[in-house]
Amino acid sequence: ILNVEQSPQSLHVQEGDSTNFTCSFPSSNFYALHWYRWETAKSPEALFVMTLNGDEKKKGRISATLNTKEGYSYLYIKGSQPEDSATYLCAFSSTGNQFYFGTGTSLTVIP
Amino acid sequence: DVKVTQSSRYLVKRTGEKVFLECVQDMDHENMFWYRQDPGLGLRLIYFSYDVKMKEKGDIPEGYSVSREKKERFSLILESASTNQTSMYLCASSFPVQPQHFGDGTRLSIL
Numbered sequence A: 001i002l003n004v005e006q007s008p009q010s011l012h013v014q015e016g017d018s019t020n021f022t023c024s025f026p027s028s029n030f031y032a033l034h035w036y037r038w039e040t041a042k043s044p045e046a047l048f049v050m051t052l053n054g055d056e057k058k059k060g061r062i063s064a065t066l067n068t069k070e071g072y073s074y075l076y077i078k079g080s081q082p083e084d085s086a087t088y089l090c091a092f093s094s095t096g097n098q099f100y101f102g103t104g105t106s107l108t109v110i111p
Numbered sequence B: 001d002v003k004v005t006q007s008s009r010y011l012v013k014r015t016g017e018k019v020f021l022e023c024v025q026d027m028d029h030e031n032m033f034w035y036r037q038d039p040g041l042g043l044r045l046i047y048f049s050y051d052v053k054m055k056e057k058g059d060i061p062e063g064y065s066v067s068r069e070k071k072e073r074f075s076l077i078l079e080s081a082s083t084n085q086t087s088m089y090l091c092a093s094s095f096p097v098q099p100q101h102f103g104d105g106t107r108l109s110i111l
Helices: none
Strands: A005-007 A010-014 A019-024 A032-038 A045-050 A056-059 A062-067 A072-077 A086-093 A105-110 B004-006 B010-013 B019-025 B031-038 B042-049 B064-070 B073-078 B087-094 B106-110
Touching: A005 A086, A010 A019, A019 A086, A019 A105, A032 A072, A045 A056, A045 A062, A072 A086, B004 B087, B010 B019, B019 B031, B019 B087, B019 B106, B031 B064, B031 B073, B042 B064, B042 B073, B073 B087
Parallel strands: A010 A105, B010 B106
Antiparallel strands: A005 A019, A019 A072, A032 A045, A032 A086, A056 A062, A062 A072, A086 A105, B004 B019, B019 B073, B031 B042, B031 B087, B064 B073, B087 B106
């Protein structure tokens, strides 16, 4: 079992605030990292696939960076909105087939 | 759009029963996965399959088995259900390395 850690476990921010959270993973044998967003009563949806050290991906107000040498990825949300409220999961793989999920960061954006 | 369909949203079974959870995907994905999600523990992989008739144990395979006779269908079997298998079960599918597409989940209660 590989250890994938996410911090913080939960976060409450005011609407309009920018925020970020961390995913830590083993720095050896990196293959890919995924970020997912999981809204209540829905199924997880993929945000980003990251494969190269130094990757930066962006989708609207959400962006992510990747450092495979030190084993971490950051997810940033600029100008948080209530609809951003969800659990954000990262998943690490050393093979491309089996992915290990972190326990997630639960984000609540207060209007 | 990719569709991953799980046979039931809610299921109630009794201790000792044999339980089948079915998952079907319509995108010709090679990889299929079964996870369970418990509060504070995140998504934990039970089994995955990367081809028809192929299966690999995940992190928590004890008490479960799987079947993949056709590419589009991946079944999770609880041979003799126990109360500690009460959980939310999520099925997912993907091409190798690519993001996983999840079903809506089955909330299983074992009485």
